[in-house]
Amino acid sequence: MPHDVSNTNAKSSTPSGLNVTVLVSVGRHPLTARARRSDQDARAVEMALTLQSASVSLLHAGQQDSENEEAIRGYLGMGIDSVDLIEQKPQADVIPALAKALRASAAQLVLTGTRAETGEASGITPYLLAEALGWPIITGLAAVEKIEQGTAVVLQALPRGKRRRLRIRLPAIATVDSSAPPARQSAFGPAKRGELAIHLEPSAIDEALGTWHIQPARKRPKRLKIVKSSSARDRFKAAAAKADGGGGQTLNDVTPEQGAEAIFKLLKEEGVLR
Amino acid sequence: MLDTLLPILLFSALALAAIGAVRRVRLWRQGRPSPVPTISGLMQVPRRYLVDLHHVVERDKYISHTHVATAGGFVLAALLAIVVHGFGLDSTILAWVLLAATISMFIGSLLVAKRRSPPPSRLSKGPWMRLPKSLMAFSIGMFVVTLPTAGILPEGIFQSGAGWIAALVLAAVIVWGLGEMFFGMTWGGPMKHAFAGALHLAFHRRPERFSNRAGGEHRSTGLKPLALDDDRTKLGVEVPADFTWNQLLGFDACVQCGRCEAVCPAFAAGQPLNPKKLIQDMVVGMAGGSDANYAGSPYPGKPVGEHAGTPHGPIVDRAGGALVDAETLWSCTTCRACVEECPMMIEHVDAIVDMRRFLTLEHGNTPNKGAEVLDNLIATDNPGGFDPDSRLHWAADLNLPLMADKREAEVLLWLGDGVFDMRNQRTLRAFISVLRAANVDFAVLGTEERDSGDVARRLGDEATFQSLAKRNIRTLAQYRFSRIVTCDPHSFHVLKNEYGELGTPETPADYHVQHHSTYINELVLADKLTFKAWKGGSVTYHDPCYLGRYNGEYEAPRDVLRALGIEVKEMARSGYRSRCCGGGGGAPITDIPGKQRIPDMRMEDVRETGADLVAVGCPQCTAMLEGVVEPRADIKDIAELVADALIIKTPDDKATQSKPAPAASRTVLEATP
Numbered sequence: 022m023p024h025d026v027s028n029t030n031a032k033s034s035t036p037s038g039l040n041v042t043v044l045v046s047v048g049r050h051p052l053t054a055r056a057r058r059s060d061q062d063a064r065a066v067e068m069a070l071t072l073q074s075a076s077v078s079l080l081h082a083g084q085q086d087s088e089n090e091e092a093i094r095g096y097l098g099m100g101i102d103s104v105d106l107i108e109q110k111p112q113a114d115v116i117p118a119l120a121k122a123l124r125a126s127a128a129q130l131v132l133t134g135t136r137a138e139t140g141e142a143s144g145i146t147p148y149l150l151a152e153a154l155g156w157p158i159i160t161g162l163a164a165v166e167k168i169e170q171g172t173a174v175v176l177q178a179l180p181r182g183k184r185r186r187l188r189i190r191l192p193a194i195a196t197v198d199s200s201a202p203p204a205r206q207s208a209f210g211p212a213k214r215g216e217l218a219i220h221l222e223p224s225a226i227d228e229a230l231g232t233w234h235i236q237p238a239r240k241r242p243k244r245l246k247i248v249k250s251s252s253a254r255d256r257f258k259a260a261a262a263k264a265d266g267g268g269g270q271t272l273n274d275v276t277p278e279q280g281a282e283a284i285f286k287l288l289k290e291e292g293v294l295r
Numbered sequence: 296m297l298d299t300l301l302p303i304l305l306f307s308a309l310a311l312a313a314i315g316a317v318r319r320v321r322l323w324r325q326g327r328p329s330p331v332p333t334i335s336g337l338m339q340v341p342r343r344y345l346v347d348l349h350h351v352v353e354r355d356k357y358i359s360h361t362h363v364a365t366a367g368g369f370v371l372a373a374l375l376a377i378v379v380h381g382f383g384l385d386s387t388i389l390a391w392v393l394l395a396a397t398i399s400m401f402i403g404s405l406l407v408a409k410r411r412s413p414p415p416s417r418l419s420k421g422p423w424m425r426l427p428k429s430l431m432a433f434s435i436g437m438f439v440v441t442l443p444t445a446g447i448l449p450e451g452i453f454q455s456g457a458g459w460i461a462a463l464v465l466a467a468v469i470v471w472g473l474g475e476m477f478f479g480m481t482w483g484g485p486m487k488h489a490f491a492g493a494l495h496l497a498f499h500r501r502p503e504r505f506s507n508r509a510g511g512e513h514r515s516t517g518l519k520p521l522a523l524d525d526d527r528t529k530l531g532v533e534v535p536a537d538f539t540w541n542q543l544l545g546f547d548a549c550v551q552c553g554r555c556e557a558v559c560p561a562f563a564a565g566q567p568l569n570p571k572k573l574i575q576d577m578v579v580g581m582a583g584g585s586d587a588n589y590a591g592s593p594y595p596g597k598p599v600g601e602h603a604g605t606p607h608g609p610i611v612d613r614a615g616g617a618l619v620d621a622e623t624l625w626s627c628t629t630c631r632a633c634v635e636e637c638p639m640m641i642e643h644v645d646a647i648v649d650m651r652r653f654l655t656l657e658h659g660n661t662p663n664k665g666a667e668v669l670d671n672l673i674a675t676d677n678p679g680g681f682d683p684d685s686r687l688h689w690a691a692d693l694n695l696p697l698m699a700d701k702r703e704a705e706v707l708l709w710l711g712d713g714v715f716d717m718r719n720q721r722t723l724r725a726f727i728s729v730l731r732a733a734n735v736d737f738a739v740l741g742t743e744e745r746d747s748g749d750v751a752r753r754l755g756d757e758a759t760f761q762s763l764a765k766r767n768i769r770t771l772a773q774y775r776f777s778r779i780v781t782c783d784p785h786s787f788h789v790l791k792n793e794y795g796e797l798g799t800p801e802t803p804a805d806y807h808v809q810h811h812s813t814y815i816n817e818l819v820l821a822d823k824l825t826f827k828a829w830k831g832g833s834v835t836y837h838d839p840c841y842l843g844r845y846n847g848e849y850e851a852p853r854d855v856l857r858a859l860g861i862e863v864k865e866m867a868r869s870g871y872r873s874r875c876c877g878g879g880g881g882a883p884i885t886d887i888p889g890k891q892r893i894p895d896m897r898m899e900d901v902r903e904t905g906a907d908l909v910a911v912g913c914p915q916c917t918a919m920l921e922g923v924v925e926p927r928a929d930i931k932d933i934a935e936l937v938a939d940a941l942i943i944k945t946p947d948d949k950a951t952q953s954k955p956a957p958a959a960s961r962t963v964l965e966a967t968p
């Protein structure tokens with residue numbers, strides 16, 4: 022159980038240990054829309070807390086109000102003493118502030134959820150941050166296996182339970198999705214006593230965002246796949262079968278240039294690049 | 296020689312006892328402060344002992360007679376011995392009374408010895424096995440030494456020839472007796488229960504449990520609220536010194552009779568909990584040391600001697616090996632059977648919940664589904680994580696009157712979280728048909744209702760409980776109703792006994808709350824319901840813990856069954872001794888493994904009566920008992936039995952009666968903006 026893992030690792034921040042920063046956001050419960058710790062971000066915190074001899078710090082950029090504060094305190098309840106809160110205006114683009122804070126910190130590994138549960142929730146933040154910092158990014162982190170001499174060996178989660186072992190150079194940004202271990206329980210006492218270290222930063226107002234109209238997403242009905250078959254075996258096979266993309270292409274043992282070429286070609290075909 | 300030796304022995308034993316008493320009191324005072332009325336508390340001791348404590352002891356006639364003879368004889372003999380032999384008052388009458396007291400004590404000690412040959416498994420062995428002999432030593436020694444004073448033996452018989460040898464033997468016996476009875480009383484011997492027990496009665500944390508001359512109900516079962524506002528204090532109990540001092544005193548009063556062990560459903564199921572051992576572990580922690588000297592039944596599956604603690608060391612360690620293991624605390628179903636049976640009035644459930652509070656609120660370590668359930672309660676106000684807006688979906692066809700529309704009603708029907716459970720929906724439907732048959736003016740809160748907070752509180756999450764409770768209180772404050780009726784004894788208990796302390800002057804939370812069985816019984820007595828004759832088989836009734844032991848309602852459900860024409864075949868364990876179904880206290884959520892399941896044992900109790908049907912009055916009991924594999928008796932809620940037997944009035948009557956009701960509600964609807 023994740024709860025049994027002692028979180029003393031996190032507290033004994035040795036200078037020689039790994040500095041891990043987790044970017045956390047205010048989540049939103051899918052049914053009641055109440056503010057809470059975001060599920061994927063909480064999994065990222067959980068992963069950071071289970072790393073051996075890592076010193077974990079939490080970073081959040083956003084506005085500070087009572088509802089948000091309660092949600093952010095949810096992360097403190099996982100056994101963390103303080104969270105750095107960069108105060109930003111509601112319509113600010115948080116990338117510059119986060120990039121500045123991360124550059125100033127000694128973070129070697131930055132963990133975060135794949136996408137936020139509120140706001141744009143485009144999932145683009147980690148990419149923009151990686152670009153701004155010039156760090157590599159890895160998505161869908163399932164586990165960190167070991168960290169030595171400036172590189173980390175990690176498992177990346179692929180669809181259908183597949184895992185891929187990767188070696189990445191630190192510092193790096195890694196995103197965590199629902200394939201990572203679930204977050205431990207947030208305890209009320211530590212959450213209430215934990216410190217919110219508030220830093221004021223100028224907000225880079227996102228002009229475009231101001232013109233947007235934001236409304237809660239609704240689940241779209243899925244088109245039923247009607248299988249015309251009399252035999253139960255066929256229907257079961259159809260229901261359990263992989264949803265094959267069909268047009269995909271797997272490239273093995275190619276040079277980065279060849280890979281980039283293939284991706285470039287695909288993006289042109291799809292009309293993403295012109 | 297004895298004339299000089301005896302006062303010395305008596306007074307030195309008393310002096311040593313006094314020193315021991317001071318040490319013992321200092322052990323208790325390690326606990327958190329808890330103000331008590333000192334003088335009036337002490338004044339209450341005789342009544343609390345003779346009435347309330349004796350009332351519990353008397354459930355076992357044998358031991359109650361034994362205890363009256365032994366303890367009564369000892370108290371009288373000890374006082375007279377101090378007067379007659381300590382101060383040398385040469386009174387023949389007093390000496391005769393002293394002789395009578397020692398005889399009574401001797402007879403009592405014979406009965407004590409008989410009960411322990413051989414001792415039943417619930418009794419502790421070890422030092423307790425020597426207690427009958429020590430009692431005999433004291434009584435025989437005092438008897439013989441008093442014979443000359445009473446004039447039965449010539450004065451000075453112990454100063455000549457063989458008398459000297461007899462005197463030496465007698466002195467040795469008296470030293471043994473005094474050692475156990477006076478010295479041992481405050482230095483941790485078996486007689487400690489008398490000293491700590493008397494003070495525990497005086498300074499009990501729930502003085503309202505004890506009766507007074509005015510009579511009336513004396514029950515105190517609601518958990519005490521935890522102050523959440525203070526940022527510095529830790530929440531709940533981490534180390535033994537975090538208990539209040541009078542809780543520690545209560546633990547020390549334990550006489551290790553094992554009645555709690557005998558009734559504990561978790562212990563019987565082989566889960567790692569024994570209430571007696573738990574209390575002894577708290578004593579070990581308070582004094583510091585290991586549990587190796589414990590001489591009773593261990594926690595099932597956990598050998599004695601592997602756990603140790605100190606007053607300021609953690610009770611539960613994440614790695615295990617501290618005073619108790621976490622699963623011991625999570626095995627409890629909070630059924631209160633132990634508290635009900637305890638002749639020393641110890642509050643086991645309070646202690647367990649105090650320790651759970653620390654594990655949940657500070658460690659964030661609620662086992663198994665606990666964390667998920669608590670997260671659901673926080674996010675969706677129900678333990679299952681269902682959409683709170685779907686609370687009334689089950690009743691889409693029932694056209695339930697909503698409080699939000701009516702604003703006031705005679706009865707506020709509290710539906711509880713059973714609305715999300717298909718089995719309980721049948722019970723609710725049945726009860727609503729009963730209410731409609733009796734033309735009761737009722738309304739429901741609908742989607743405004745939240746979980747009552749019962750599960751959160753028993754899982755130690757006081758913060759979520761208080762949040763839910765305060766929001767519920769605010770909702771209830773908007774409406775006018777003369778009573779709340781609910782089919783769920785857990786909601787019933789929480790609304791009735793635990794919301795009161797969370798009310799504010801603007802929104803008081805003192806409600807008149809009734810269980811549906813009580814309310815149906817009132818309807819029956821008021822002749823509002825007519826029943827068909829009972830045609831089913833034989834029926835037994837299972838008392839829900841939160842209705843019976845927690846709230847003393849044993850009769851109304853039985854009266855209702857009787858009104859239906861059912862003769863209840865009682866189980867061996869019914870009424871205040873009813874065995875828990877295993878569904879309380881979040882036990883199905885924390886789900887600590889044992890050797891067998893608690894509901895299986897309960898259905899075995901049912902099978903012994905030969906009943907074809909168990910009447911229940913609680914959604915938890917229904918779920919737990921129906922989870923037992925067939926063949927077994929059917930399980931039906933009292934509301935279902937009543938609804939099945941209802942004679943609905945003729946269609947003409949019904950039409951004239953039911954038509955005005957919707958019309959009335961429509962006018963109300965128009966009146967509200």
